Amino acid sequence: MLNMAAGLARLGDLAASPVVATLAQAFADAGHDLAVVGGPVRDALLGRTTNDLDFTTDARPDDILRIVTPVSSAQWDIGRAFGTIGARVQGEQVEITTYRADSYDGETRKPTVEFGDTLEADLTRRDFTVNAMALRVPDVRLVDPTGGVEDLVAGVLRTPIDPRVSFGDDPLRMLRAARFSAQLGFAIEEGTLAAIADLRETLAIVSPERVQGELTRLLQTDDPVRGLRVLVETGLIDQFLPEIPALRLEVDEHHHHKDVYEHSLTVLAQAIEHERARHPDAEPDVKLRLAALLHDIGKPRTRKLEPGGAVSFHHHDLVGARMAKKRLQALRYDGETIGSVSKLIELHLRFFGYAEGAWTDSAVRRYVRDAGDELERLHILTRADVTTRNRRKAARLAHAYDDIEARIAALREQEELDAIRPDLDGNEIQRILDVGPGPVVGQAYRFLLDLRLDEGALGPEEAERRLRAWWAEQG
Structure with a gap:
């Protein structure tokens, strides 16, 4: 059972951590909003440890980079096209992303990136309600527009909007449902599960690399069998691993x-x-x-x-x-x-x-x-x-x-x-048999290796005697 009082206390600890506090002050000084979002908020409420810190903001990528540079030891903008700037702050790696409102067109494997203007709209476009919560900082306010806390209490995975629309935006979210079910031990809401079965063939627009990434993350959970059963029962696994x-x-x-x-x-x-x-x-x-x-x-x-x-x-x-x-x-x-x-x-x-x-x-x-x-x-x-x-x-x-x-x-x-190696190497074989490099050396090496495996170490002298006898038999 989720202890809300303890969960809220952990949110306060998260906001007070050196990384979050440093970034919160930097963005506030620059006149921009900042919020910890997704997994870290969910895990803090559940009392689980989290290794990654993700933030969202109204600042655009160029502004994010300008704000984080003075308070970070390294920055990278490989995700700039998607609104994401990475940085190392207080020794930890973080990602900060501009509010998003992007979607897929149903035919290509990459989203059409559109920046949003509000935190609430950004949260609504996320995969599941339990991941659609944010912690505004520095004022430490939980933002939960889609009922994520209620679903955490109930142990349920549900999309913030109609699952057919959500999975239509990004079919990979169907795989993520199986992964989070295994990772959190949550049941998938009935309508969400039915949508996965109905839309399973749309996974074809997702690149193999992204599918592989989710399969790997599922296998890394404590109970991947739970997620695999979801994939099999909905037929989703037929699209990428039909052998199961x-x-x-x-x-x-x-x-x-x-x-x-x-x-x-x-x-x-x-x-x-x-x-x-x-x-x-x-x-x-x-x-x-x-x-x-x-x-x-x-x-x-x-x-x-x-x-x-x-x-x-x-x-x-x-x-x-x-x-x-x-x-x-x-x-x-x-x-x-x-x-x-x-x-x-x-x-x-x-x-x-x-x-x-x-x-x-x-x-x-x-x-x-x-x-x-x-x-x-x-x-x-x-x-x-x-x-x-x-x-x-x-x-x-x-x-x-x-x-x-x-x-x-x-x-x-x-x-x-x-x-394990033969008692004689390739150079010694060539010297003893008076041959150059070629198939004969390989055959002799395998003969000596079989002797080594069958009888253990023979020593160079006995190995040479056996090799010469073998060579004589070869004519």
Whole structure:
């Protein structure tokens, strides 16, 4: 329950903070209005911490820059065309934007920028009522023209105006509804939810980069599953990640398998739990969370109904890795993220062979080598992928994974497993075989690496003996 007295006290603390007080005085001295707006006001009322300070003013961009320059250590005007000036004040980064009244034309991906004249009109054009509140400074007055406080109390997300008009102005707001539902734990008002379902296809006018940004922010929340359910239930996710609703495979009376969609959401939730347990103070791991969400997207394409009622998904790991790579490229994710996620999906089944029977040291070394920099994430993903209700099976898998992690740690202590290399490098191979650079050196290197993985360190002399024997066999 929202404690208004405590919330208003926190607003007073916000207004008295060095950054806000400095800017409030500077704009007042220049004869302009200033207000803290959006997330910082919402979070202060809720008692949540906020990392970003956003301001709005009646001053135009050139005037904003002139006012903030004397009280800031740096300024940037990359958002000048949209009325936004950035600055570093008292060591904190802030953004100050002229009152806006812009809208989309329904065909292009960029808004038509129009500056407004009043704070109330600016707030009305914002995405949701809980984000459409402002704190006027320096007089410390809460401005809430659309009922944001009431919706905070009720835990509801609602647009300040008709949702069809609001989402028509910027379809990305539909994605933001799912994100804020997950971030705040709020329900989406019925009419707003219906508008998302009706207008889902208008998301096509929004650039992939902006869609990707919202998907990433959703995955960074404490409970992204809540927002993903909104996206699936409204059909909005079909516009940019159709592989997720495709996981809701039909099950007939003769063939039975677990609900892959629900399983994937459970794996995501469990991966987040493991992530927090291992690294409680770290930033949310988007690569891990994407991999957890997408790890089984190859199943619909590889599903085969077997005699006797069994269902198989042979090679869904490899197929899913390729599908994830293609989809993440379409969403304009960076190459490092795409590589990490696709590798995790490709390798996510590897461990289950270990659970069926203990691996040799060679198999463990190969597992570590193939995982490379993704080993820690692969540990978490594989543990999270156990969603069985069979307690005996779950305990057996957990024990097997404890065992493999212990063996990896022991091997790492013995031989620096993270940097496994053959006993001889490329130059030594060329010298011993009396060959120049070329395919032969690569073949010899792989032969020696396999020996290293199978038998551990051999030492240069034994490695040379084995290499010469191998070379003789090649004729």
